[in-house]
Amino acid sequence: MALEYTRPEVVCSTLLAAGGLSLTLATNMFTGPPKPPSAAIPRNCVFIFGIQSFQPRPYLGVGTDYRQFRTSLYVRRHADQFETGQTLAREIWRTLQRANVSAHTGFFGALMEEADPQYYGMDDEDNHRWSMTCRLLYKG
């Protein structure tokens, strides 16, 4: 049985790129853990990466499993742009909550784990930070 290669962070980034939030993959939205600002990574950006998920539940016989992926979304914004950053974080939440993920093989549901993005204060470089978790339902 060949396991399908699943990439929940790509599901999220695809939804956000199409969500009218001015987020573009590899420009101001990245898949992977947060990295400090650099020539290639702006201060104002979003990181999407998988975090600890749940035990898969196999279906009998058919060779498929039910899996719940947990994907963390980390929003970083310049110190003087708190309101803009908070608005973006909430728009990301709204875009992903109950999103239609059927275009991605095997995925059938998206639910956020928090009612609102969580604000984490400022990092060492005076950037505001928000975080939220998207739970993606998958069978395959």
Add this chain to the structure above:
Amino acid sequence: MALAAHPSVLDVSLDDITYGEIDGINDYTFGLSRDVLETTDFMDTSGAHTRILGLQDIPVSISGDAEFSDTNGQNVLRAAFVSGATVYFRVRPDGTNGYKAQFKVSTFEINAGVADKVEFSCELVSTSAVTVV
């Protein structure tokens, strides 16, 4: 050697020839039982019961995630509940060896929590003796 459960194959048929594997199942019980009839009488002196075996009964329950696109599996059971049609149900715990018999679908229950999946459970009552496959 113990058996892992996940290779178990559960399938259903309307003609006992062509079987369709049921998708979405993650729990099942296939109960094999027989009535036991007491035949001890007052003339018996052995000091023990005597018994004979009576009719077989094979209650089956399965449950898992609802799959409305599972044409040859769950949908056969769902339609059989509505129509009262007889189905043939087969279970093979190791994927090859097991049992089959003829059944009626006595319950087909769907339940869902708003933040979770749609799940279903189904019970079958036997209308034939069991066959080892």
